[in-house]
Amino acid sequence: MSSTEISLSEQISAHIRTAILAAISSGQLPKEISTALPETIALERPKNRDHGDYATSIALQLAKPSGKNPREVATILQSNLAVIPEIARVDIAGPGFLNITLNRASQAELVRTIINAQSHYGQSTGLKGVRINLEFISANPTGPLHLGHTRWAAVGDALGRVLSAAGADVAREFYVNDRGNQMDLFGASLEATALGKAIPEDGYQGQYIGDIAATLVAQDSKLIALPEPERVNEFRERGYKWQLGDQKRVLDNFGTHFDVWFSERSLHEGGFVDVAMVKLRKQGHVFEEEGATWLRTSDFGDDKDRVLTKANGDLTYFASDTAYYINKRDRGFDICIYMLGADHHGYVGRLKATAACAGDNPEYNIHVLIGQLVKIMEGGEEVKLSKRAGTIITLEELVEKVGVDAARYTLIRYPVDAPMILDIDVLKRNTNENPVYYVQYAHARIAGVLRNAQELKIPVGLENFDPTQLTHDRENELLGALAEFPKIVAGAAEMREPHRVARYLEELAGVYHGFYADCRVLPLGDESISSLHSARANLCAATKQVIKNGLDLLGVSAPEKM
Incomplete structure (x- = not known):
């Protein structure tokens, strides 16, 4: 992995590990501690910058296995780290903490790294070769996408971007719940509306039902003249196609795109359920009882065993869920991520148990995220009703209110x-x-500064960049924040938490605003243009690039003007 692909903290971590291995090789530390040496040396960013740029407690961790006290170990490492060019000073604090201060010019070289890497800065290869199926919306094609879907449409898409940035091969999947009684009710509701009849008591309401019915009749006026059974079926199938197309349109406008639209029907029509049953039986976790077929999920932590086929021969929803998971694995995915709603907590245990029953590792091959509810407030009151759906507010209506x-x-x-x-x-x-x-605004402000720099003919570009000019504490703070971006992205991918990128961007914007207030980028009045102005303009360009890269991971635009 090149220096453009890892954060500065990871480079320093690697230097510390090299210093420890050098101390072992020279006999300063016993070779027995090799087994206690972690692959990655943990670093912290001290809140008080007088304590250096990074701190580590590795000397305390190695003290016992080395047979020395922590300060002895710290002193040995201090001398080995002092010769590293990027490190200006190493101090020992407390019982043996190492506080590391970087060479300012070396740290400022990060500007060159960022500008050279451009949109690739922040990317890594930690998940290279890993195929991930990311299912983040599961919806009925019987109505508009609502607020619950909206949260996943944003978070799931951002998670897919973050996982891709970490090197994974990600397939974004939408699970279409197009099988079952709800589809028949949808067709009956459309047919009733088109004929001016009362919608079935448990049917679908809302203005959108009338809109779809009118559209279908306008497309084919002969539809209402069909015999009743055929008419209801045609309204169901044509309405399904129309509604699914509308969901795709709304998601496209929201900047969320799927690689796979997986039909629940296809699980049954394609024989995938039968394939899953064969695989589960081979694993030895299927049994028959009281005429029903069961999966012994309780062997793997589920609170009870689950029915696959009822005594009357009907398949359960759990059978579909099981077949769907096995189908994903059969398609070659290493990790299956499910993003489910707040009322699906019970699915976590059964899905993990299903993976175990299929012979997989439930701690690796499957990951279930549960999203909690979202409330919308406007004018001090909660917004509950949708003009179009008649119930909870839709994704499209939210976008109309505040923008994508x-x-x-x-x-x-x-x-x-x-x-x-x-x-x-x-x-x-x-x-x-x-x-x-x-x-x-931080991105737009930097864009404005760089436009002014160009008008003033300040040399901006790496051929004019002198890193030794960046010595101010605010510059050092900003460089430190920029250095953390690859680590933030990798952590967001590993923890499946894209919100880490958003919170990082807010902190970075704050650090930049502090730099802007204390470090003059553009010359005042008749002041001559210097290499310091050029260095600071390049630092601004690097910051702008990182903000843009972060916003891209969230699917949010980076405006040049506001």
């Missing part, structure tokens, strides 16, 4: 396992309390 960028960013910036409140009034304000505005 504000909706996506706000939905992504919170951990998915926490309920969230989305305040429409805040998201419409062009103020710092609106987080997406705050981050986008």
Whole structure:
């Protein structure tokens, strides 16, 4: 992995590990500690920058296996680290903590790394070769996508981008619930509306039903003249096709695109359920009882065994879920990520148990995320009703209120396992309390600075970049923040938490605004243009690139002007 692909902290971590191995090789430390040496040396960023740029407790960890006290180990490592060019100073604190201060010019070389890497800065190869199936919306094609789908449409898409940035081969999948009684009710509701009849008591309501029915009749006026059984069936199938197309349109407008639209029907029509049954029987976890066929999921932590086929021969929903998981694995995916709604907590145990019953490792091959509910507030009151669907507000209506960028960013910036409140009034304000505005404004501000630098003929470009000019504490703080971006992206991928990118961008924007306030980038009045102006302009360009890269991972635009 090249230096353009890893963060500065990872480079320093590697240097420390090399220093430890050198101390073992020279006899300063016993070779027995090799077994206690971690692959990656953990580093922290001290809150007080007087304590250096990075700190590590590795000397304390190696003290016991080396038979020395921590400060002895720290002193040995201090002398070995002092010769590394990127490191200006190593101090020992407390019982044996190592505080590392970097050479300012070496740290400033990060500007060159970022500008050379451009959109690739932040990417890594940690998940290279790993095929991931990311299923992040499962919806009935019987109505508009609602607010619950909206959270996953934003978070799932961002997670897919983050996983791809970490090197994974990601397939984004939409599971279409196009089988079962709800489809028949959908068809009956459309048919009843088209004929002016009462919609079935448990049918679908809302203005959208009338809109679809009118559209279908306009497309084919002969539809209403068909015999009743055939007519209901045609309304169901044509309505299904229309509604699914509308869901695709809304998601495309939201910037969320799927590689696979997987039909639940295909599990049964394609024989995938039978294939799954054969595989589970071979694993020895299927049994018969009281005329039904069961899967012994309780062997793997589920609270009870699950029915696959009822005594009357009907397949259960669990059979479909099981076949779907096995189908994903048969398609060659190493990891299957499920993003489910707040009412699906019970699915976690049974899905993991299903993976175990199929002979897989439930701690690796399957990962289930549960998203909590979203409330929308406007004018101090919760918004509950949809003009179009008659129930909860839809994805399209949310976008109409605040725009794609504000909706996506706000939905992504919170951990998915926490309920969230989305305040429409805040998201419409062009103020710092609106987080997406705050981050986008930082990007636009830098773009403006760079336009002014170009007008003033300040040499911007790596051929004019002198890293030794960047010695101010604010510059050092900004460089430190930029250095963390690859680590943030890798962590977001590993933990399946894209909100880490959003929170990082907000912190980076704040650091940049502090730099901008204390470090003059453009000359004042008749002041001569110097290499310091050029270095700071290049630092601005690097910061702009990182903000853009981060916003791209969230599917949010990076405006040049605001």
